[in-house]
Amino acid sequence: MKLKMMYSFLNSDINVIEKKLEETIQSESLLLKAASLHTLKAGGKRIRPVFVLLAGKFGHYDIEVMKNVAVPLELIHMASLVHDDVIDDADIRRGQPTVKAKWDNRIAMYTGDYIFALSLELMTNINKPEAHKILAHTMVELTVGEIQQIKDKYRFNQTLRDYLRRIKRKTALLIAASCQLGAIAADVEESIHKKLYRFGYYVGMSFQITDDILDFTATEKELGKPAGSDLLQGNITAPALFAMENEEIRLQIEKVHENMSAAEIEHIISLIKKSGAIEKSIALSDHYLDKALAVLEDLPTNKTKKTLRDIAKFIGRRKF
Amino acid sequence: MKLKMMYSFLNSDINVIEKKLEETIQSESLLLKAASLHTLKAGGKRIRPVFVLLAGKFGHYDIEVMKNVAVPLELIHMASLVHDDVIDDADIRRGQPTVKAKWDNRIAMYTGDYIFALSLELMTNINKPEAHKILAHTMVELTVGEIQQIKDKYRFNQTLRDYLRRIKRKTALLIAASCQLGAIAADVEESIHKKLYRFGYYVGMSFQITDDILDFTATEKELGKPAGSDLLQGNITAPALFAMENEEIRLQIEKVHENMSAAEIEHIISLIKKSGAIEKSIALSDHYLDKALAVLEDLPTNKTKKTLRDIAKFIGRRKF
Numbered sequence: 001m002k003l004k005m006m007y008s009f010l011n012s013d014i015n016v017i018e019k020k021l022e023e024t025i026q027s028e029s030l031l032l033k034a035a036s037l038h039t040l041k042a043g044g045k046r047i048r049p050v051f052v053l054l055a056g057k058f059g060h061y062d063i064e065v066m067k068n069v070a071v072p073l074e075l076i077h078m079a080s081l082v083h084d085d086v087i088d089d090a091d092i093r094r095g096q097p098t099v100k101a102k103w104d105n106r107i108a109m110y111t112g113d114y115i116f117a118l119s120l121e122l123m124t125n126i127n128k129p130e131a132h133k134i135l136a137h138t139m140v141e142l143t144v145g146e147i148q149q150i151k152d153k154y155r156f157n158q159t160l161r162d163y164l165r166r167i168k169r170k171t172a173l174l175i176a177a178s179c180q181l182g183a184i185a186a187d188v189e190e191s192i193h194k195k196l197y198r199f200g201y202y203v204g205m206s207f208q209i210t211d212d213i214l215d216f217t218a219t220e221k222e223l224g225k226p227a228g229s230d231l232l233q234g235n236i237t238a239p240a241l242f243a244m245e246n247e248e249i250r251l252q253i254e255k256v257h258e259n260m261s262a263a264e265i266e267h268i269i270s271l272i273k274k275s276g277a278i279e280k281s282i283a284l285s286d287h288y289l290d291k292a293l294a295v296l297e298d299l300p301t302n303k304t305k306k307t308l309r310d311i312a313k314f315i316g317r318r319k320f
Numbered sequence: 321m322k323l324k325m326m327y328s329f330l331n332s333d334i335n336v337i338e339k340k341l342e343e344t345i346q347s348e349s350l351l352l353k354a355a356s357l358h359t360l361k362a363g364g365k366r367i368r369p370v371f372v373l374l375a376g377k378f379g380h381y382d383i384e385v386m387k388n389v390a391v392p393l394e395l396i397h398m399a400s401l402v403h404d405d406v407i408d409d410a411d412i413r414r415g416q417p418t419v420k421a422k423w424d425n426r427i428a429m430y431t432g433d434y435i436f437a438l439s440l441e442l443m444t445n446i447n448k449p450e451a452h453k454i455l456a457h458t459m460v461e462l463t464v465g466e467i468q469q470i471k472d473k474y475r476f477n478q479t480l481r482d483y484l485r486r487i488k489r490k491t492a493l494l495i496a497a498s499c500q501l502g503a504i505a506a507d508v509e510e511s512i513h514k515k516l517y518r519f520g521y522y523v524g525m526s527f528q529i530t531d532d533i534l535d536f537t538a539t540e541k542e543l544g545k546p547a548g549s550d551l552l553q554g555n556i557t558a559p560a561l562f563a564m565e566n567e568e569i570r571l572q573i574e575k576v577h578e579n580m581s582a583a584e585i586e587h588i589i590s591l592i593k594k595s596g597a598i599e600k601s602i603a604l605s606d607h608y609l610d611k612a613l614a615v616l617e618d619l620p621t622n623k624t625k626k627t628l629r630d631i632a633k634f635i636g637r638r639k640f
Contacts, residue, residue, distance in 0.1 A: 113433075116436070117460040120459060139440065144348070146433070
């Protein structure tokens with residue numbers, strides 16, 4: 001089953017979100033508008049808005065309120081990708097040139113800043129101090145995660161714990177916040193929105209580990225960028241870390257540098273794939289997925305709960 | 321009279337702000353902490369916090385509340401400078417190496433993001449939706465101003481209107497917001513906090529025009545960076561725009577490029593200084609200063625009003 005089929009009952013609301021996303025990034029600066037629109041149109045799964053909406057279904061759901069949370073969370077994600085691509089010197093994302101490639105690093109920096117600021121402006125329509133505290137704290141953690149990623153680049157002696165802490169900040173907390181803030185916007189009681197936060201956190205961990213596996217196992221066409229890009233850019237993820245448990249493979253991986261030839265990196269990728277590291281990474285992703293599903297069990301039973309379960313399983317086990 | 325003497329009655333509160341600034345930028349990431357602290361310690365006039373505090377004196381002033389507005393506004397200013405220095409490729413600010421020079425552009429980008437996020441987190445202690453709306457909107461305008469500055473670099477056919485619109489966004493709105501948010505935090509009534517906003521806006525315009533004049537007239541020692549840096553970096557400010565009214569000088573200025581020799585740029589600066597453009601720029605600054613002082617007349621009389629008048633005159637007419 002395709003992801004979109006799982007929440008087809010939200011289709012009209014997802015259209016509201018898409019429209020609001022496009023409306024929000026309008027700007028009298030044609031350059032900012034073009035760069036932001038380019039990022040928006042490059043696509044994405046819109047997972048954060050979907051989680052916001054689904055979490056809202058546990059309370060008093062009003063799409064006109066929910067969109068003021070769903071859109072900012074997607075925008076924050078988009079802005080962080082724009083800045084990410086500067087750091088990673090990435091020219092391609094989702095099969096499209098990145099802002100930094102189509103324009104330049106400076107434009108990408110301010111396009112990211114602009115999208116961040118827009119997201120905050122929209123969120124101010126939500127008159128709940130707690131929501132703003134959670135969002136701001138998530139943004140602080142996100143930037144700490146980003147800087148950690150820079151520091152950890154090509155640092156081959158990092159541990160799995162370093163990796164988990166980094167993906168928590170870089171990915172899981174924003175998905176956790178999406179679930180929690182969607183619930184808070186819909187006046188869901190604290191005991192439930194806290195559970196939704198935990199659900200989002202575990203799903204986010206599983207999601208990112210799966211993403212990191214796919215960077216090794218999917219094709220360039222599926223990924224929208226060359227396979228093995230993460231490793232080539234020095235981002236050491238779960239499969240590489242598990243593979244390095246083997247001393248011989250470790251010595252090979254430690255040779256990775258950004259100007260490595262395609263043949264060389266392909267050789268290393270094949271070593272990692274043959275090492276059993278992919279299977280260990282899948283088990284790690286499943287570990288978080290199971291925790292997510294366990295949290296779900298504890299939530300009130302409704303139609304949404306089943307959808308959340310389907311989506312969690314899908315994004316934790318997707319093939320690309 | 322020195323600036324600090326004008327608000328000496330605020331000294332103990334300014335110390336609270338300094339302490340809170342330092343406390344806020346602590347981070348478990350040693351790199352982020354070092355880069356943020358470096359920026360903080362490079363100094364600055366702390367004009368935005370001073371305006372926040374003075375505006376608060378029109379209402380129920382509690383330093384423990386006021387600091388949650390004063391510190392974020394200084395942090396947003398700091399963050400924008402860190403990103404600015406990436407765009408301007410500036411190695412020196414306030415006599416110190418910039419973050420992008422001491423570390424690199426990537427670290428500077430995330431240090432800016434981090435400081436922005438911290439400022440938002442601290443502001444969430446202020447439970448006034450209006451304040452958050454004003455701040456978020458100011459941040460959007462700030463980024464539009466920044467991107468405008470990139471687009472306008474070395475664009476010699478820009479108008480004075482383009483320049484004024486840019487400095488409004490880049491500087492004046494944040495000072496306006498400082499005055500207004502300080503007042504809102506202290507429960508000042510709307511008619512008065514709106515006047516304080518206008519006061520801040522006019523002072524901000526005068527402040528930036530003066531800053532742009534000093535880039536031509538002050539010494540390298542006073543500026544903490546080489547004189548004429550703005551023009552060399554392609555930032556066309558009031559003095560250059562007025563000087564270009566003279567066709568011969570226009571032709572000279574249009575030759576400016578970033579790799580120009582020190583002797584060449586010095587020659588052009590001397591042409592601008594002799595053209596009467598500095599005097600015209602001072603008149604422009606004074607025009608905004610007069611408007612600021614006129615708004616002040618309309619405010620309730622108290623000790624603070626005199627201080628605001630002194631500071632406005634100082635920063636609109638300062639020598640460096």
